[in-house]
Structure formats: C-alpha cells, structure tokens
Amino acid sequence: MFKRILMVMLVSCFLPVLAHAAMWSLNAGARSGGGSVQVDNATPLTVTDGIVTTYYSSNIPVTVTVRPNTGYVISQVNYNGTTIYSPTQTTYTVNGPSSQNVYAWFSLQSFGLRATVTDGTGGTVSSPSGVTGLTYGTVFSTPKVFTFTPSSSSYAVSSITGIPAEAVQNPATPLAGQSVTVTFPAGYTVTSSVALSGTFTAQIPIANAGNPQTAFMNSTVVLDGSSSVPGVSGISSYQWSQVSGPAVTLLNANSVQASFIAESPGTYSFSLTLMPGGSTSTTAVSVFDSYAVAARSQCYNCHIAASVGVTSNVFGNWSSSGHKSKGVLCARCHVGADTGGHPGRIVSGSVSPITFDFNYASAGSGNFCVTCHTPSILTDFAASKHSIRAGAASCSFCHVQGVHNPKAACTECHKIDNAYGLVWPPAGLTFHSSFTGSENVCKVCHTTHNPKVLSIKTSCP
Ligand code: HEC
Ligand code: HEC
Ligand code: HEC
Ligand code: HEC
Ligand code: HEC
Ligand code: HEC
Structure with missing residues (x-):
C-alpha cells in the first residue's frame, strides 16, 4: 500500500516535469523607444513589437542582445525580475529550465561640450563648464564659442585637442598672447560629447x-633684435622683413641683426618675428638726406610752434654748431625724445649752461659733455690757467653759446686788442701772428683744454 502511494506521488509530482523536461520560455522586448532587444539572430524587437515569448525545447543557451540606437543609452534592464539601472552589460545568456525574461528601457544620451586647459598658469578658457544637457541630433541655432586666452604675452596656445571636424579654430597658428576661439557654428549637429583641451606653451620668446x-x-642701417627676451626653450629663429618704405635688400634677414643700405630718403618699417611662438615687433627707420632736414622733421616742425613754449633759438644754435655738421642730432642728447620718452630727462635747467654739469633726478650728477666726449677734458681744464681765469664761468668762459652751439674759438681772446690784456702774439713767439680766425688751428700744437701742454713735440715753424 505504501509503495503504491509513493508511486502515485511520484507520478503526480515528477511525471509532468519529466514529460516537459526540455520546455522553457523566454519573454523579451524593448519597453521604450531608442533601442532594440534581439534574441539570438532573430529580427531585433522594438517597442512596437511588445513582449515576445519564445519557447524552447532543449537546454541550449540563448543570447539576448540589448542594443541602444545611436544617441541613446540603456537606462535599465529587467533580467529575470531584477532591475539593473544604467547597465553596462549588453548581452545576456539565458537558458531553461525556468522561464526567463529580458526587458530593456532606453533613454536619450546626454552630451556636453566641455573645455579645459592643461596648465592653468599659461592661460584660461571661457565657460569651462561648457554646454551641457545636449542630446543626439541637437542642432545649434546660434554659434557656441570657446575662447582660450593666454595669461600674458609670454604664453601662446600651442594646441587644442578634441576639436570635431565641424568646429573651427581661429587663428589656426596662434601667436604669443593671442586668444584663440573654437567656434561650433550655427547648424552644428550634436552627435557626441566634445572635450576640448587647450595647452599653452610657457614663455615663448618676445620679439x-x-x-x-x-x-x-x-x-648701413643695422636692425638689432638682441633686446628680444628668449623663451624657456630659447629662440629658434629670427625673421626680419620689411613692412613699408622704399624697397631694400635685407642682409642677414634670419639673424639677430639684419642690415640694409639706405639708398633713398623715407620712412621705413621692419618687423621681426621670432620662433617658437611667432612673437613680432616692428621698428621704424627714418632715412634723411641731410642732418638739418632730420632735425626739422623730428623736432623742429613741432617745436617751432609758439605753444611749445620754447623761446630760445635752439634750432638756429644747433644748426651752426659742430654737432650739426658732425651729425649729432637732437635725439642723440635728448635721449628718448624721438622714441616715446619725449622730452627725455634733459629739460631746461637740467644741465648748467655755465659748467655743463647735469643734475638728473634719476642719474645723479656729472658733466654732460663727457658722457660722449673724453673725460680728460675735465682734468685738463682743471689743470689749466684758463680754469682760474674762467672762475665760476668755467666752460662757458669759451663755450659762450651754450649747449646747442658748443663751438669755441681760442682766437676770441688770443688776438690783438682783446678784453683780457693778453699779449698777441706771445712774447718771443711771433710765428703765432699767422694763426688767426676761428679755425682753432691752435689745437694742432696745444692741448685744447690745457694749452700749456703742447700736443706736438716736434719743432714749430
Ligand atoms: C649736445 C647735446 C644736445 C643736442 C645735440 C641738442 N640738445 Fe637740446 N638741450 C641739451 C641740453 C643739455 C639742454 C638743457 C640745457 C638748457 O636748458 O639749455 C637742452 C635743452 C633743450 C631745450 C629746452 C631749453 C630751451 O633752450 O628751450 C629744447 C627745447 C631743446 N634742447 C631742443 C633741442 C633740439 C630741437 C635739438 C636739435 C635741433 C637739440 N635740442 C639738440 C642738449 C642738446
Ligand atoms: C609732437 C610735437 C613734438 C615733437 C615732434 C617734439 N617735441 Fe619736444 N616738446 C613738445 C611740447 C609740446 C613740449 C612742451 C610740453 C612738454 O614738456 O611736454 C616739448 C618739450 C620739449 C623739451 C623740454 C623743454 C623744456 O622747457 O624743458 C625738450 C628738451 C624737447 N621737447 C626736446 C625735443 C626734441 C629733442 C625733439 C626731437 C627729437 C622733440 N622735442 C620733438 C612737442 C614736441
Ligand atoms: C650725445 C653725445 C654728445 C654729447 C652729450 C656732446 N657731444 Fe659734442 N660731439 C659729439 C660727437 C659725436 C661729435 C663729433 C665728433 C667727431 O667728429 O669726432 C661732437 C663734436 C663736438 C664738437 C666739434 C668738434 C669738431 O671736431 O668739430 C664740439 C665743440 C663739441 N662736440 C662740444 C661739446 C660740448 C661742449 C658738449 C657739452 C655741452 C658736447 N659736445 C656734448 C657728441 C656729443
Ligand atoms: C679756454 C676756452 C675753453 C674752455 C674754458 C673750455 N673749452 Fe671746451 N673747447 C674749447 C675749444 C676752443 C674747443 C675746440 C672747439 C672746436 O674744435 O670747434 C673745445 C672743445 C670742447 C669739446 C669738444 C671735444 C674736443 O675736445 O674738442 C668739449 C666736449 C668741450 N670743449 C668741453 C668743455 C667743457 C666740459 C668745459 C668746462 C669743463 C670746457 N670745454 C671748457 C675751449 C674751451
Ligand atoms: C675767453 C677767452 C679765452 C679763450 C677763448 C682762450 N683763452 Fe687762453 N687765455 C686766456 C686768458 C685770460 C689767459 C691768461 C691766464 C692767466 O695767465 O691767468 C690765457 C692763457 C692762455 C695760455 C697761457 C697760460 C697757460 O695756460 O699756461 C695759453 C697757452 C692759452 N691761453 C692758449 C689758449 C688756447 C689754445 C685756446 C683755445 C683752445 C685759448 N687759450 C682760448 C683767455 C682765453
Ligand atoms: C705750430 C704749433 C703752434 C700752434 C699752431 C700754436 N701754438 Fe701757441 N705755442 C707754440 C709753442 C711751441 C709755444 C711755446 C711753448 C713753451 O714755450 O712752452 C707756444 C706758446 C703759446 C703761448 C704762450 C704760452 C705762455 O706760457 O706764455 C700762447 C698764449 C699760445 N701759444 C697761444 C696760442 C694760440 C691761441 C694759438 C692758436 C691761435 C696757438 N698758440 C697756436 C706752438 C703753437
């Protein structure tokens, strides 16, 4: 009896199972738009297909592939009753004997445009947080612009990576200190995220x-780029070129110093470009055919105006001076007057018209003339009898017209009928009678500023 009951139980409990041993089912389907679910190699199921049940009679594993459309991601998968959010897994291998299910939901992928810089000290980028919340197929109605700006003129944008083909970098070859834009034009269609990364090269040379x-x-005019500031990697090349003015042939245009021969008067402009980085600098050269024309053009045309308030005959004095005939132009003394530092440190009263000593706030004091001329003038003069007679008048004892016409002539005093009662010619030296006029022939034999000392040792006529 017991044995029979057991049999019934066996039959009732196990027989059905045994009879359907290889029978199991799979429910699969896409539960939202934006992707498909494919069972083995069958036609992929989209949301419009609903849930499709497939029956299997054998225990051969089945592969279910969850596939988002372009621009979508899998937001969740329900796999045999368990929900997995934002799964990275796209294939599920399922098998009986229990029934199986794979359902998938999709959502639009979120894209962003971001821009970063690799080194914050070299420069910055505008709107580093960029544009977020974009989805596949978003079309820009207005351009989106990222601007990479070097922190100073010593830096240049050396590269920007991650620029998609439809976006435009401008300028393509940035110079030192130059901002660079990356523009996503109106009509730009978003198909993926973009991460721009800008790199600035530090301290490119400054021309x-x-x-x-x-x-x-x-x-011969020498253009000199040696005041350029080298970058961290030095200066790899110099390139001089003419910007304006009558055409010249530049010699050594690829060297720190270039030169040309000034063959016609005019205003010339030249630029120097350094690599790496392309820093440029320009300079001007004014070529004149006479010293007087140069001084007029540079200073006088302006200074002749009453409003400038210069009352002394500066130009007239300079015009008749040895400085003018030797090409010592106004700006040689008024350093900077022609280069933006006008009027420079020399102004009225900065140099004594009696001693020619200067007293500049920025450069102390000293003798102005010997900043260009030999300092022995001062010791010579101090050792001479002239210095005693000149007294407080010192230099202006002979250089009576002041700094703008420093000419002086020994024969102003050493002549017949002079104000000092000097005997002329000197007693016993009658050959001096032939030395007259303002030629300063005396310099041939006498040391100018200490004439007791003869400058020649040979016998005299
Ligand atoms: C040898 C050097 C030298 C040269 C060259 C020279 N200067 Fe001067 N200049 C001076 C000095 C030094 C002073 C200041 C002493 C003084 O007040 O006279 C001065 C003063 C001046 C002053 C202000 C005082 C005044 O007299 O009105 C003007 C303006 C001036 N110079 C213009 C010129 C011009 C223009 C030229 C060229 C035509 C020129 N200088 C050439 C040295 C020079
Ligand atoms: C664009 C017109 C202009 C030019 C060009 C110009 N100057 Fe002047 N300069 C002035 C004016 C205006 C002043 C008076 C106001 C001031 O001190 O800035 C002056 C003042 C000066 C003074 C100071 C005068 C004083 O009383 O101390 C000197 C020196 C001088 N100029 C020299 C020069 C020399 C040298 C040149 C040529 C290399 C030159 N300037 C070119 C307009 C000019
Ligand atoms: C900016 C430089 C400079 C300054 C400052 C200067 N000179 Fe001159 N001077 C020259 C030059 C350059 C010559 C021409 C020298 C030559 O040809 O050997 C010259 C020539 C002269 C001459 C004519 C010499 C000759 O051979 O005909 C005299 C005189 C003279 N200077 C006096 C002075 C006096 C005085 C002072 C001060 C008030 C002075 N210079 C300041 C540059 C300067
Ligand atoms: C006794 C007269 C006399 C006195 C004082 C005098 N000089 Fe001269 N100096 C001359 C003569 C003359 C020349 C030559 C001028 C020429 O060649 O046109 C001259 C020329 C110069 C020159 C042009 C360079 C040279 O050696 O020829 C300078 C600069 C100069 N003097 C500076 C001074 C200074 C600065 C003082 C005052 C410390 C001074 N002189 C005092 C007479 C004098
Ligand atoms: C401004 C007037 C003046 C000018 C310019 C002048 N001298 Fe004299 N010179 C004198 C006087 C004054 C004496 C007398 C000095 C004394 O004995 O105290 C003198 C003395 C001398 C002596 C003799 C005294 C000595 O130093 O041993 C010689 C040499 C001389 N001068 C040469 C020259 C020469 C060279 C020049 C031009 C470079 C010149 N002088 C320009 C006024 C001048
Ligand atoms: C050819 C050369 C020569 C020339 C140029 C020359 N001298 Fe002399 N001078 C001499 C000689 C040499 C002496 C004598 C020096 C001595 O005895 O120590 C002399 C002496 C003098 C003396 C007298 C010195 C004293 O101790 O009393 C004066 C002043 C003098 N010369 C002025 C001038 C003047 C001013 C000129 C220009 C106008 C001039 N000399 C040109 C050669 C020359």
Whole structure:
C-alpha cells in the first residue's frame, strides 16, 4: 500500500516535469523607444513589437542582445525580475529550465561640450563648464564659442585637442598672447560629447625689434633684435622683413641683426618675428638726406610752434654748431625724445649752461659733455690757467653759446686788442701772428683744454 502511494506521488509530482523536461520560455522586448532587444539572430524587437515569448525545447543557451540606437543609452534592464539601472552589460545568456525574461528601457544620451586647459598658469578658457544637457541630433541655432586666452604675452596656445571636424579654430597658428576661439557654428549637429583641451606653451620668446632709428643716405642701417627676451626653450629663429618704405635688400634677414643700405630718403618699417611662438615687433627707420632736414622733421616742425613754449633759438644754435655738421642730432642728447620718452630727462635747467654739469633726478650728477666726449677734458681744464681765469664761468668762459652751439674759438681772446690784456702774439713767439680766425688751428700744437701742454713735440715753424 505504501509503495503504491509513493508511486502515485511520484507520478503526480515528477511525471509532468519529466514529460516537459526540455520546455522553457523566454519573454523579451524593448519597453521604450531608442533601442532594440534581439534574441539570438532573430529580427531585433522594438517597442512596437511588445513582449515576445519564445519557447524552447532543449537546454541550449540563448543570447539576448540589448542594443541602444545611436544617441541613446540603456537606462535599465529587467533580467529575470531584477532591475539593473544604467547597465553596462549588453548581452545576456539565458537558458531553461525556468522561464526567463529580458526587458530593456532606453533613454536619450546626454552630451556636453566641455573645455579645459592643461596648465592653468599659461592661460584660461571661457565657460569651462561648457554646454551641457545636449542630446543626439541637437542642432545649434546660434554659434557656441570657446575662447582660450593666454595669461600674458609670454604664453601662446600651442594646441587644442578634441576639436570635431565641424568646429573651427581661429587663428589656426596662434601667436604669443593671442586668444584663440573654437567656434561650433550655427547648424552644428550634436552627435557626441566634445572635450576640448587647450595647452599653452610657457614663455615663448618676445620679439623686440629695437628703438626707432635715424639714418642718413648711403649709410648701413643695422636692425638689432638682441633686446628680444628668449623663451624657456630659447629662440629658434629670427625673421626680419620689411613692412613699408622704399624697397631694400635685407642682409642677414634670419639673424639677430639684419642690415640694409639706405639708398633713398623715407620712412621705413621692419618687423621681426621670432620662433617658437611667432612673437613680432616692428621698428621704424627714418632715412634723411641731410642732418638739418632730420632735425626739422623730428623736432623742429613741432617745436617751432609758439605753444611749445620754447623761446630760445635752439634750432638756429644747433644748426651752426659742430654737432650739426658732425651729425649729432637732437635725439642723440635728448635721449628718448624721438622714441616715446619725449622730452627725455634733459629739460631746461637740467644741465648748467655755465659748467655743463647735469643734475638728473634719476642719474645723479656729472658733466654732460663727457658722457660722449673724453673725460680728460675735465682734468685738463682743471689743470689749466684758463680754469682760474674762467672762475665760476668755467666752460662757458669759451663755450659762450651754450649747449646747442658748443663751438669755441681760442682766437676770441688770443688776438690783438682783446678784453683780457693778453699779449698777441706771445712774447718771443711771433710765428703765432699767422694763426688767426676761428679755425682753432691752435689745437694742432696745444692741448685744447690745457694749452700749456703742447700736443706736438716736434719743432714749430
Ligand atoms: C649736445 C647735446 C644736445 C643736442 C645735440 C641738442 N640738445 Fe637740446 N638741450 C641739451 C641740453 C643739455 C639742454 C638743457 C640745457 C638748457 O636748458 O639749455 C637742452 C635743452 C633743450 C631745450 C629746452 C631749453 C630751451 O633752450 O628751450 C629744447 C627745447 C631743446 N634742447 C631742443 C633741442 C633740439 C630741437 C635739438 C636739435 C635741433 C637739440 N635740442 C639738440 C642738449 C642738446
Ligand atoms: C609732437 C610735437 C613734438 C615733437 C615732434 C617734439 N617735441 Fe619736444 N616738446 C613738445 C611740447 C609740446 C613740449 C612742451 C610740453 C612738454 O614738456 O611736454 C616739448 C618739450 C620739449 C623739451 C623740454 C623743454 C623744456 O622747457 O624743458 C625738450 C628738451 C624737447 N621737447 C626736446 C625735443 C626734441 C629733442 C625733439 C626731437 C627729437 C622733440 N622735442 C620733438 C612737442 C614736441
Ligand atoms: C650725445 C653725445 C654728445 C654729447 C652729450 C656732446 N657731444 Fe659734442 N660731439 C659729439 C660727437 C659725436 C661729435 C663729433 C665728433 C667727431 O667728429 O669726432 C661732437 C663734436 C663736438 C664738437 C666739434 C668738434 C669738431 O671736431 O668739430 C664740439 C665743440 C663739441 N662736440 C662740444 C661739446 C660740448 C661742449 C658738449 C657739452 C655741452 C658736447 N659736445 C656734448 C657728441 C656729443
Ligand atoms: C679756454 C676756452 C675753453 C674752455 C674754458 C673750455 N673749452 Fe671746451 N673747447 C674749447 C675749444 C676752443 C674747443 C675746440 C672747439 C672746436 O674744435 O670747434 C673745445 C672743445 C670742447 C669739446 C669738444 C671735444 C674736443 O675736445 O674738442 C668739449 C666736449 C668741450 N670743449 C668741453 C668743455 C667743457 C666740459 C668745459 C668746462 C669743463 C670746457 N670745454 C671748457 C675751449 C674751451
Ligand atoms: C675767453 C677767452 C679765452 C679763450 C677763448 C682762450 N683763452 Fe687762453 N687765455 C686766456 C686768458 C685770460 C689767459 C691768461 C691766464 C692767466 O695767465 O691767468 C690765457 C692763457 C692762455 C695760455 C697761457 C697760460 C697757460 O695756460 O699756461 C695759453 C697757452 C692759452 N691761453 C692758449 C689758449 C688756447 C689754445 C685756446 C683755445 C683752445 C685759448 N687759450 C682760448 C683767455 C682765453
Ligand atoms: C705750430 C704749433 C703752434 C700752434 C699752431 C700754436 N701754438 Fe701757441 N705755442 C707754440 C709753442 C711751441 C709755444 C711755446 C711753448 C713753451 O714755450 O712752452 C707756444 C706758446 C703759446 C703761448 C704762450 C704760452 C705762455 O706760457 O706764455 C700762447 C698764449 C699760445 N701759444 C697761444 C696760442 C694760440 C691761441 C694759438 C692758436 C691761435 C696757438 N698758440 C697756436 C706752438 C703753437
């Protein structure tokens, strides 16, 4: 009896199972738009297909592939009753004997445009948080612009990575200190996230083409870039080129110093470009055919105006001076007057018209003339009898017209009928009678500023 009951139980409990041993089912389907669920190699199921049940009679594993459309992501998968959010898994291998299910939901992928810089000290980028919340197929109605700005003129944008083909970098080859834009134009269609990354190169060389120059006809003008500041990696190349003015042939245009021969008067401009980085600097050269024309053009045309308040005959004095005939232009003394530092540190009263001593706040004091001329003038003069006679008048004892016409003539005093009662010619030295006029022939034999000392040792006529 017991045995029979057991049999019934066996039959009732196990027989059905055994009879359907290889029978199991799979429910699969896409539960939202934006993707599909594919069972083995069957036609992928979209949301419109609903849930599809497939029956299997054998225990051979089945592969279910969850596939988001372009621009979508899998937001969740329900796999045999368990929900997995934002899964990274796209294939599920399912098998009996219990029934199985794979349902998938999709959502639009969120894209962003972001921009970063690799080194914050070299520069910055506008709106680093960029544009977020974009989805596949978003079309820009207005352009989106990212601007990479070097922190100073010593930096240049050396590269920007991650620029998609439809976006435009401008300028393509940035110079030092130059901002660079990356523009996503109106009509740009979002298909993926974009991460721009800008790199700034530190301390590219800074070009300095030198101060403006004044030159005269047929002289060789040297353009000097040696005041340029090298970058961390030095200066790899110099490139001089002419910007304006009568065409010249530049020699050594790829060197720190270039030169040309000034063959016609005019205003010339030249630029120096340094690599790496492309820093440029320009300088001007004014070529004149006479010293007087140069001084007029540079100073006088302006200073002749009453409003400038210069009352002394500066130009007239300079015009008749040895400085003018030797090409010592106004700006040689008024340093900076022609290069933006006008009027420079020399103004009325900064140099004594009696001693020619200067007293500049920025440069102490000393003798102005010997900043260019030999300092022995001062010791010579101090040792001479002239210095005693000149007394407080010192230099202006002989240089009576002041700094703008420093000419002096020994024969102003050493002549017949002079104000000092000097005997002329000197007693016993009658050959001096032939030395007259303002030629300063005396310098040939006498040391100018200490004439007791003869400058020649040979016998005299
Ligand atoms: C040899 C050097 C030298 C040269 C060259 C020279 N100056 Fe001067 N200049 C001076 C000094 C030094 C002073 C200040 C002493 C003084 O007040 O006279 C001065 C003063 C002046 C002053 C202000 C005082 C005044 O007299 O009105 C003007 C303006 C001036 N110079 C213009 C010129 C002009 C323009 C030229 C060229 C035509 C020129 N200088 C050439 C040295 C020079
Ligand atoms: C654009 C017109 C202009 C030019 C060009 C110009 N100056 Fe002047 N300069 C002035 C004016 C205006 C003043 C008076 C106001 C001031 O001190 O800035 C002056 C003042 C000066 C003074 C100071 C005068 C004083 O009383 O101390 C000197 C020196 C001088 N100029 C020299 C020069 C020399 C040298 C040049 C040529 C290399 C030159 N300037 C070119 C307009 C000019
Ligand atoms: C900016 C530089 C400079 C300054 C400052 C200067 N000179 Fe001169 N001077 C020259 C030059 C350059 C010559 C021409 C020298 C030559 O040809 O050998 C010259 C020539 C002269 C001459 C004519 C010499 C000759 O051979 O005909 C005299 C005189 C003279 N200077 C006096 C002075 C006096 C005085 C002072 C001060 C008030 C002075 N200079 C300041 C540059 C300067
Ligand atoms: C006794 C007269 C006399 C006195 C004082 C005098 N000089 Fe001269 N100096 C001359 C003569 C003359 C010349 C030559 C001028 C020429 O060649 O045109 C001259 C020329 C110069 C020159 C042009 C360079 C040279 O050696 O020829 C300078 C600069 C100069 N003097 C500066 C001074 C200074 C600065 C003082 C005052 C410390 C001074 N002089 C005092 C007579 C004098
Ligand atoms: C401003 C007037 C003046 C000018 C310019 C002048 N001298 Fe004299 N010179 C004198 C006087 C005054 C004496 C007398 C000095 C004394 O004995 O105290 C003198 C003395 C001398 C002596 C003799 C005294 C000595 O130093 O041993 C010589 C040499 C001389 N001068 C040469 C020259 C020469 C060279 C020049 C031009 C470079 C010149 N002088 C320009 C006024 C001048
Ligand atoms: C060819 C050369 C020569 C020339 C140029 C010359 N001298 Fe002399 N001078 C001499 C000689 C040499 C002496 C004598 C020096 C001595 O005895 O120590 C002399 C002496 C003098 C003396 C007298 C010195 C004293 O101790 O009393 C004066 C002043 C003098 N010369 C002025 C001038 C003047 C001013 C000129 C220019 C106008 C001039 N000399 C040109 C050669 C020259």
